[in-house]
Amino acid sequence: MKAVVQDRYGGWDTLELREVERPAPAPGEVLVRVRAASVNAYDWHYLRGDPRIARLAFGLGRPRAAIRGRDFAGVVETVGAGVTGLAPGDEVYGEADGAFAEFVCVADGAVDRKPARLTFEQAAAMPLAANTALVGLRDVAKVRSGTSVLINGASGGVGTFAVQIATAYGAGVTGVCSARNAELVRSLGAGRVVDYAREDFTRSGDRYDVVLDLVGNRSLGDLRRALSPGGTLVLSGGGFYEGGSLLGPLPLFFRRRMLDAFVRERLRELPAKPRKENLAALRDLVDTGKVMPVVERTFPLSGAADAIRHLEVEHARAKIVVTV
Template structure:
């Protein structure tokens, strides 16, 4: 089968489009014929092995997972002996390393029925980014109706979902983005928009019940200035940044661990693990019209390296999708 393969850490130039063996599903896996896969900051970090501390997970000297890509949507080709509830021909979406390929094997618990009202391209945009937004707002921050929620990085892959979900939960949403993305986040339902090229939300004097940070571009003290005295700050791993550091955006996590026990504010860390339950929740949100994926552009599988390069260089808005 055709796949986008990487044998050493580096830029998008290290990615090769070539033939490899088709994977065979284990007992607890599903083999999916991929129709579309989406690009995430996760792919950039894995490709570069950055921050370097993450190589303890990614692979010390080279990537453990040789095929890039994480999100996918497609049709079930075969199921392992221990898989129930899915059968060949089912339209599904989910997460697994190796999605930039014609076929991918995914754990049964990381695959669910595709939203019926979405195309494969739209569905492939959801799993990682949508799950991050869902867990961050629903489970970690526990957003309530009427609360003031600020999303830092509102026009990115996770951010576009977070704005929509915060509105669905009844919050008053402030979106932080660049000038070119102001109209986009407004169209997603943001009540207020801050153009970070003109205003620093950490120095505006306004405080929010929840601040969801998806960028990591301010100090912990700066973020806390934007959080109400008893509010919640939720830190994610951040997006694409200059790179080359030992800890990267995880530095904020380390500082949070030191300060959190003594803070009145809730200083929280976002770790979003995909499950069938979260895939089902995202599917319901999409089918109800409360959450619609925004796809900026698509690339064919043979140009997946260009898709990641675009994410890195152009700071893409919303989601970039690879079609197979």
């Protein structure tokens, strides 16, 4: 099969489309013929091994998982022993390393039937980003009707889903983004949009029950100023500016844990592991018309490096998708 392979850490030139052996599903796994896969910040962090401390998980000298890509949509080819509920021919979506390929093996707990109303390209845009938004708002912040929510980074891959999911739960949403993306964020349900180039939301005097930070370029002190008393701050992998290329978000997360016991606000990190139950919940939100993926641009599998570059340096809005 064809796959986008990386043998060493570095830039986009480390990626190569080549023929590799087709995987076979182990017990509890599903083999999926990939139709589309989307690009996430996860991909370029893995590409560069950045921050360096993440190489403890990614692989010390070289990437442990050679094929890039994380989330996908496609058709079940075969299922491993013990898998129930899915069969060859089912259209599915989910998360697994190695999605920039013609086939990918995925654990049964990280794949589910895709929303019927979505194309494969739209469905591939959802798993990682939409799951992150869902867990952050529903499980960590416990957003409900009447909650005031500020989303910093509202026009990005996670942000566009967060605006829609918070709105679906009845929250009042303020989105922070650039002026060029303001209309997009309003169209997704934000009642108010803040242009970060013209207004500092941490110094405006406005307060919110929940602040979901998807950017990571503000200090804890800044972000706490935007919280109502007893409000919840959710940090989603941000803080790479603070810890640099060595430690990334770890200094910010460490201070968050130290500070949390001494302040009125709830300061939380966002663990967003893939789960079949969350994919089913997201499918329900799509089926009821409350959530719709926004895809800015698609690239062919041979252009996966260009897709990652576009996300990293072109300030892409919403999702970038690779078609297979």
